Amino acid sequence: MATHAPSDGFNPTIHAPQRLRICALLDSTDQAEFGFVQERLNVTASVLSKHVSVLMAAGYVKQSKFVRNARQRVWLSLTRTGRAAYRDHVAALRAIVDESSEH
Amino acid sequence: METHGSPQHPGERPDPREARDALREIERASVSASEIRTPLWYFLALGTLVAPVGPAVALLPDPPLRHVIGAVGLVVWMVALATLVARVTRHMGVVKWLTPRQMLPPVVGLAALTLIFAALNLVLGQGWILDTFSVAVGALIAVFGVYHSRTAGKEPA
Numbered sequence: 001m002a003t004h005a006p007s008d009g010f011n012p013t014i015h016a017p018q019r020l021r022i023c024a025l026l027d028s029t030d031q032a033e034f035g036f037v038q039e040r041l042n043v044t045a046s047v048l049s050k051h052v053s054v055l056m057a058a059g060y061v062k063q064s065k066f067v068r069n070a071r072q073r074v075w076l077s078l079t080r081t082g083r084a085a086y087r088d089h090v091a092a093l094r095a096i097v098d099e100s101s102e103h
Numbered sequence: 104m105e106t107h108g109s110p111q112h113p114g115e116r117p118d119p120r121e122a123r124d125a126l127r128e129i130e131r132a133s134v135s136a137s138e139i140r141t142p143l144w145y146f147l148a149l150g151t152l153v154a155p156v157g158p159a160v161a162l163l164p165d166p167p168l169r170h171v172i173g174a175v176g177l178v179v180w181m182v183a184l185a186t187l188v189a190r191v192t193r194h195m196g197v198v199k200w201l202t203p204r205q206m207l208p209p210v211v212g213l214a215a216l217t218l219i220f221a222a223l224n225l226v227l228g229q230g231w232i233l234d235t236f237s238v239a240v241g242a243l244i245a246v247f248g249v250y251h252s253r254t255a256g257k258e259p260a
Contacts, residue, residue: 021128021131024133028132028199029197090129093117093126096116096122097122099119100118101119
């Protein structure tokens with residue numbers, strides 16, 4: 001492993017596997033319900049909550065809460081910064097793979 | 104399970120194999136999201152909501168009753184539309200706009216319908232032509248729904 005250059009788009013916050021999958025799901029949609037993401041990732045609510053909190057603290061994900069029939073629904077979406085950071089991160093991963101295939 | 108390297112080395116780049124694994128995970132998640140399709144019942148309900156607008160407007164009585172009934176009808180119609188959108192959103196668990204590629208067929212269809220109805224109106228000059236335009240649009244939405252439910256998820260997002 002090599003230490004990453006800060007400007008190359010590689011993002012350690014996003015790179016953790018579950019967070020990467022959360023970002024990938026949210027990048028493919030405009031908003032996704034918490035339960036939907038949980039089901040697609042096949043993780044418990046507390047695990048998802050933990051990762052979402054990290055992404056929210058970084059300013060990459062925002063959540064909106066709605067109450068209907070006394071039941072709260074949480075919708076997640078990538079912020080503009082989060083979408084850009086995620087796409088930069090994917091580009092950085094592709095660059096790593098491409099570099100290796102060139103050598 | 105955290106598998107591609109970062110937890111132990113949060114500030115370090117993955118090696119090419121780990122990067123490839125991560126990209127594979129991304130691809131899997133993206134495919135999973137692209138498989139979500141808007142249900143057919145939504146398009147059928149939307150078409151049913153749009154179709155009667157033209158004939159209903161044509162049947163409105165003369166003013167001032169026309170304005171009152173028109174305003175109430177508009178409010179009821181908008182509430183019905185909002186309810187339909189809210190219901191499909193809850194059902195799908197995601198908010199996801201159609202891609203430009205998915206939007207192309209209905210946009211082309213709508214443009215063609217508009218031209219046909221405008222030409223018919225110009226040539227025949229009969230009121231019923233424009234009154235039935237919404238019926239044609241409603242049918243177009245329903246037909247697109249069938250098309251979308253058969254093709255969504257099979258094409259690149």
